[in-house]
Amino acid sequence: MEFETIQVEQRDGVGIVTLNRPKAMNALNLQLTSELGQAIDALEADAGVRCILLTGGEQVFAAGADIKEMKEHDFASLYGLDFPYVKRDCWRAIDEARKPVIAAVAGFALGGGCEMAMACDFIIAADTAKFGQPEIGIGTMPGAGGTQRLTKAVGKAKAMEMCLTGRMMDAEEAERSGLVSRIVPAETLLEAAFKTARKIASNSAPAVAMIKQSVNMAVSAHLADGLRHERHAFQSTFAFEDCAEGMNAFAEKRKPDFKHR
Ligand code: CAA
Numbered sequence: 360m361e362f363e364t365i366q367v368e369q370r371d372g373v374g375i376v377t378l379n380r381p382k383a384m385n386a387l388n389l390q391l392t393s394e395l396g397q398a399i400d401a402l403e404a405d406a407g408v409r410c411i412l413l414t415g416g417e418q419v420f421a422a423g424a425d426i427k428e429m430k431e432h433d434f435a436s437l438y439g440l441d442f443p444y445v446k447r448d449c450w451r452a453i454d455e456a457r458k459p460v461i462a463a464v465a466g467f468a469l470g471g472g473c474e475m476a477m478a479c480d481f482i483i484a485a486d487t488a489k490f491g492q493p494e495i496g497i498g499t500m501p502g503a504g505g506t507q508r509l510t511k512a513v514g515k516a517k518a519m520e521m522c523l524t525g526r527m528m529d530a531e532e533a534e535r536s537g538l539v540s541r542i543v544p545a546e547t548l549l550e551a552a553f554k555t556a557r558k559i560a561s562n563s564a565p566a567v568a569m570i571k572q573s574v575n576m577a578v579s580a581h582l583a584d585g586l587r588h589e590r591h592a593f594q595s596t597f598a599f600e601d602c603a604e605g606m607n608a609f610a611e612k613r614k615p616d617f618k619h620r
Pocket of ligand 1: 382383384386387422423424425426427428444445467469470471472474493494496497500501502503505
C-alpha cells in the first residue's frame with residue numbers, strides 16, 4: 360500500500376508505522392488519520408505481523424489534530440462527517456486492534472497526539488517527550504479520549520490541571536505518574552521500542568492477545584468483572600498448545616518452541 364502521510368514497514372513480525380508530516384509536526388489531518396486507519400487494519404489482518412509499533416520518529420510524535428484544516432469546519436460539517444478528527448479511521452483501528460500496539464514517543468505528543476499515544480497499549484518515551492492536552496488554548500477540549508485516558512493513567516488532579524491549563528508533562532513526570540512504561544535516550548528510542556515489539560512478537564500470539572484483552576479489562580471494567588474475566592482467560596490458555604509447550608520447556612530446561620507466533 361502506498362501512503363503519503365505515513366510510512367509502513369515490517370521486520371521480524373513487527374509492523375512499524377511512522378507518522379510522516381514533519382513540516383506540520385505530524386499534525387493529524389484527515390488524510391493521515393485515514394491512511395493510518397488503513398495501515399493498522401492491514402497490519403492487523405496480516406498473519407506475519409504480531410505486534411504494531413507506532414511512532415512519529417526521533418523528533419516529534421504528533422502536535423495534535425491539524426488545527427489549520429479543522430478550523431475550516433463548522434459544527435454542521437463535522438457532524439455530517441461524524442467527527443472524523445476524533446472518531447472513525449485510525450481511532451477505530453487502534454481501539455479494535457487485537458494485536459498489541461506500542462507507541463514510541465519523542466518530542467511533542469499534544470492534543471490528539473497525546474490521545475493517540477494513550478490509545479495504544481503502552482508508551483515508551485524518549486527523554487525529550489512532552490505530553491499535553493492544550494486544546495483549552497484554542498477554545499476547545501480533548502475529544503479523542505484525553506479527559507478519560509489521561510485521568511485513568513495519571514489520576515484526577517494532574518489530568519484536571521493539564522486539561523484545564525494546557526500544562527505539558529515532561530518524560531520524567533510522565534514516567535513518575537504512570538503515563539509511560541519507561542524512558543530511554545532519544546537516540547535509542549526506535550531501537551528500544553523495536554526490541555520490545557520484537558520480544559512481544561516472539562511470544563505465543565493467542566496468549567499475547569488474551570493478556571492484552573485482560574489488562575484492558577482492568578481499565579474498562581469494575582474490579583469484580585475484571586477479575587472474573589481474567590480467571591476465565593487464564594483457564595482458557597490451557598487449551599493452547601503453546602501453553603503446554605511453554606510449561607514443558609520450563610520443566611525440561613529448554614527454550615519453548617511456540618507454534619502460534
Ligand atoms: N495543527 C496544524 N499545524 C501545526 C500544529 C497543529 N496542531 N502544530 C504545529 N503545527 C505547524 C505550525 O503551524 C508550523 O507550521 P508553519 O511552519 O507552516 O508555520 C509548524 O507546525 C511548526 O510549529 P511551530 O512553529 O508552532 O513550532 P514551535 O516549536 O514554536 O511550537 C508547538 C510547537 C508547541 C507544538 C506548537 O506548534 C503548538 O502549540 N501546536 C498546537 C498544539 C495544539 O494545540 N494541539 C491540539 C490540537 S486540537 C486537538 O488535537 C483536538 C483533539 O482532541 C483531537
